[in-house]
Amino acid sequence: MSLGEAPYRLVAVSAGTGEPSTTRMLTDRAVQAVVARLRDSGRNTAAYVVELAPLAAEIGQSLVLGRPTPAVAEAIDRLAAADGLVVATPVYKAGISGLLKSFVDILDNDLLIATPVLLAATAGSARHAMVVDDQLRPLFAFLRALPAPTSLFAAPEDWGSSDLGERIGRAAGELAALMASGVGREIADGGWTAYQHSFGGRATRAERTGTDVDLDTDLMRLATGGAYAPAPSASTPPAPRPPGTEEKP
Amino acid sequence: MQFGIFGVGDIAPDPATGTPRTEAERIQDTIRVAQAADDLGLDVFAFGEHHNPPFVASAPPVLLGYLAAATTNILLSTSVTLITTNDPVRIAEEYAFLQHVARGRMDLMLGRGNTVPVYPWFGQDIRQGVPLALEHYNLLHRLWREDVVDWEGTFRTPLQGFTATPRPLDGVPPFVWHGAIRTPEIAEQAAYYGNGYFANHLLAPNFHFKPLVDFYRQRFAHYGHGTPEQAIVGLGGQAFIAKRSQDAYDRFRPYFESYPMFRGTSLEQIARDTPLSVGSPQEVIDKTMTFREGFGDYQRQLWAMDIGTLPVGPALEQVELLATEVVPVLRREMAARRAPGVPDAPTHAALVRAAYGDAEPRRARPRPNSGDNTSGPLPYLDSDPERPASLPRFA
Numbered sequence: 001m002s003l004g005e006a007p008y009r010l011v012a013v014s015a016g017t018g019e020p021s022t023t024r025m026l027t028d029r030a031v032q033a034v035v036a037r038l039r040d041s042g043r044n045t046a047a048y049v050v051e052l053a054p055l056a057a058e059i060g061q062s063l064v065l066g067r068p069t070p071a072v073a074e075a076i077d078r079l080a081a082a083d084g085l086v087v088a089t090p091v092y093k094a095g096i097s098g099l100l101k102s103f104v105d106i107l108d109n110d111l112l113i114a115t116p117v118l119l120a121a122t123a124g125s126a127r128h129a130m131v132v133d134d135q136l137r138p139l140f141a142f143l144r145a146l147p148a149p150t151s152l153f154a155a156p157e158d159w160g161s162s163d164l165g166e167r168i169g170r171a172a173g174e175l176a177a178l179m180a181s182g183v184g185r186e187i188a189d190g191g192w193t194a195y196q197h198s199f200g201g202r203a204t205r206a207e208r209t210g211t212d213v214d215l216d217t218d219l220m221r222l223a224t225g226g227a228y229a230p231a232p233s234a235s236t237p238p239a240p241r242p243p244g245t246e247e248k249p
Numbered sequence: 250m251q252f253g254i255f256g257v258g259d260i261a262p263d264p265a266t267g268t269p270r271t272e273a274e275r276i277q278d279t280i281r282v283a284q285a286a287d288d289l290g291l292d293v294f295a296f297g298e299h300h301n302p303p304f305v306a307s308a309p310p311v312l313l314g315y316l317a318a319a320t321t322n323i324l325l326s327t328s329v330t331l332i333t334t335n336d337p338v339r340i341a342e343e344y345a346f347l348q349h350v351a352r353g354r355m356d357l358m359l360g361r362g363n364t365v366p367v368y369p370w371f372g373q374d375i376r377q378g379v380p381l382a383l384e385h386y387n388l389l390h391r392l393w394r395e396d397v398v399d400w401e402g403t404f405r406t407p408l409q410g411f412t413a414t415p416r417p418l419d420g421v422p423p424f425v426w427h428g429a430i431r432t433p434e435i436a437e438q439a440a441y442y443g444n445g446y447f448a449n450h451l452l453a454p455n456f457h458f459k460p461l462v463d464f465y466r467q468r469f470a471h472y473g474h475g476t477p478e479q480a481i482v483g484l485g486g487q488a489f490i491a492k493r494s495q496d497a498y499d500r501f502r503p504y505f506e507s508y509p510m511f512r513g514t515s516l517e518q519i520a521r522d523t524p525l526s527v528g529s530p531q532e533v534i535d536k537t538m539t540f541r542e543g544f545g546d547y548q549r550q551l552w553a554m555d556i557g558t559l560p561v562g563p564a565l566e567q568v569e570l571l572a573t574e575v576v577p578v579l580r581r582e583m584a585a586r587r588a589p590g591v592p593d594a595p596t597h598a599a600l601v602r603a604a605y606g607d608a609e610p611r612r613a614r615p616r617p618n619s620g621d622n623t624s625g626p627l628p629y630l631d632s633d634p635e636r637p638a639s640l641p642r643f644a
Contacts, residue, residue: 060513061513061514061518064512064513064514065452065513065514066452067452067453067454067457069518069522070454070522198431199431199432199433199460199461200431200457200460200461207433208460209460209463209464210433210460210463210464210467210468213433213437213464215437218380219379219380219383219434220434220437222380222383222384222387222434223383223434223435223437223438223441224437224438224441225387225390225441227402228380228383228384228402228403
């Protein structure tokens with residue numbers, strides 16, 4: 001690896017709404033730390049922060065429409081192309097921001113498969129410290145992303161403590177290591193077909209044109225007049241028989 | 250190229266009164282709109298299919314059978330016929346019957362449907378929606394082409410020695426369009442059989458459906474039905490027309506804003522970002538011409554004009570504006586730009602010509618009742634003796 005190679009793409013999502021926002025402050029500090037770690041290991045990084053607040057109305061519209069509006073689609077495409085993510089949310093009413101959840105709700109299920117992600121939250125009280133691990137981590141587990149082992153959490157008193165800086169350094173080191181190892185890319189490339197996908201999705205590996213479509217599948221054989229013989233699934237009940245067609249002993 | 254309208258018999262409160270139409274009114278209004286489309290020279294009226302309020306669209310063959318008598322020229326179709334929850338045997342029977350009643354002036358569009366509970370209501374499993382649609386069509390295809398079908402599959406009770414009646418008019422099955430908005434397997438099936446492919450082209454960004462249309466075109470050529478440009482493509486759309494652009498926006502706005510699909514959006518935004526056309530006739534013409542630029546020459550354009558919030562008066566005005574101010578220009582302009590060799594959508598007459606040339610088409614005459622309410626193993630006078638029915642034995 002060297003500084004001459006294509007820079008890593010680090011994308012941060014900040015769901016903070018204040019100006020200034022402590023969520024954005026935590027985001028920026030994490031991003032700076034990750035960029036510094038990667039630079040120390042010999043790679044340039046291009047960082048970009050997606051602020052959700054200016055997209056709030058369009059995120060709501062996208063949710064209702066079932067498809068992202070152009071500005072939201074642009075933000076989603078940045079996430080899709082990222083080598084690593086920082087995701088930061090304020091804690092509201094003992095939970096993650098609804099704005100962040102709404103944004104995540106419109107992502108394709110396969111958008112962030114094996115994407116390394118650093119999870120972060122801010123709150124008005126240290127009593128919310130587990131929100132990030134209790135709520136953000138399962139969310140990104142559902143998305144099959146790769147959350148770094150250390151999550152970041154900052155209550156007001158943390159901004160006066162050097163411990164926060166140390167935790168940021170540790171978490172940034174973990175994300176940088178995940179990004180530099182290429183393990184996410186290896187997982188996604190190697191097992192892509194084993195995850196659920198839909199045609200025309202926004203993931204970088206999604207089937208977008210006819211040439212991407214896998215024709216060697218049970219369903220494609222059925223589409224062309226063949227018999228349907230998938231592996232039997234225990235969760236699928238057999239089709240009901242019409243009256244009078246019960247099997248005779 | 251064919252131009253027409255499609256609808257699903259939706260009912261929504263009239264924004265002026267807050268009162269929804271009765272089901273009886275909505276059904277009669279749908280008939281009036283279809284008759285107006287016929288009188289005004291539109292090419293296609295397509296209808297259906299939903300199985301729950303606030304829709305009256307549960308029985309398209311019944312409506313279309315009535316319209317076959319109540320209209321003269323317009324081609325009657327569906328948007329869509331549910332290939333998942335309908336028994337393909339009933340589809341084969343009902344639509345072949347409609348084909349006879351309408352003297353060939355019909356075709357149909359198949360789709361999976363988008364209402365989750367309709368699957369369990371009809372005894373099916375939505376998780377099996379795609380294979381269900383594919384297997385059901387494979388069977389439907391055979392039922393219209395083989396007098397005697399022995400069949401066994403995953404989703405339906407097996408058939409032995411079954412003959413779908415009546416046999417298709419002139420021995421030529423109704424032309425089938427496969428509607429799909431996200432499923433390459435459906436486009437592949439349309440291409441494999443040389444059938445049409447239709448994208449509803451609604452509520453999605455402009456040209457969102459182009460990758461699937463392109464895939465269908467490539468696969469149509471792969472299976473030897475012609476060049477990609479000769480594949481049979483249909484597109485939906487939605488329009489609201491007034492002589493002056495701003496009047497179109499002003500008049501449509503209350504109907505748009507009370508339309509459940511558009512909650513939380515703005516008319517300007519949807520008109521800009523999706524195939525919805527709102528404006529003067531020329532603006533609707535211009536936007537529709539961009540469809541051809543994006544998707545290539547295509548065969549059928551349908552618009553949703555008669556939507557649930559729109560009372561029948563304005564709906565009839567819209568159909569008239571479409572038929573008199575928009576479609577004649579589009580007909581001319583589309584034809585002028587059409588590449589040589591691009592076919593029209595098949596009509597019954599064209600399919601008969603392709604199948605028989607100048608020869609006499611098939612006239613299916615059943616053999617007499619053999620005493621057990623069947624006509625025996627060779628059900629028609631011209632049945633192929635190489636393929637006799639193996640009828641189930643009765644205990």
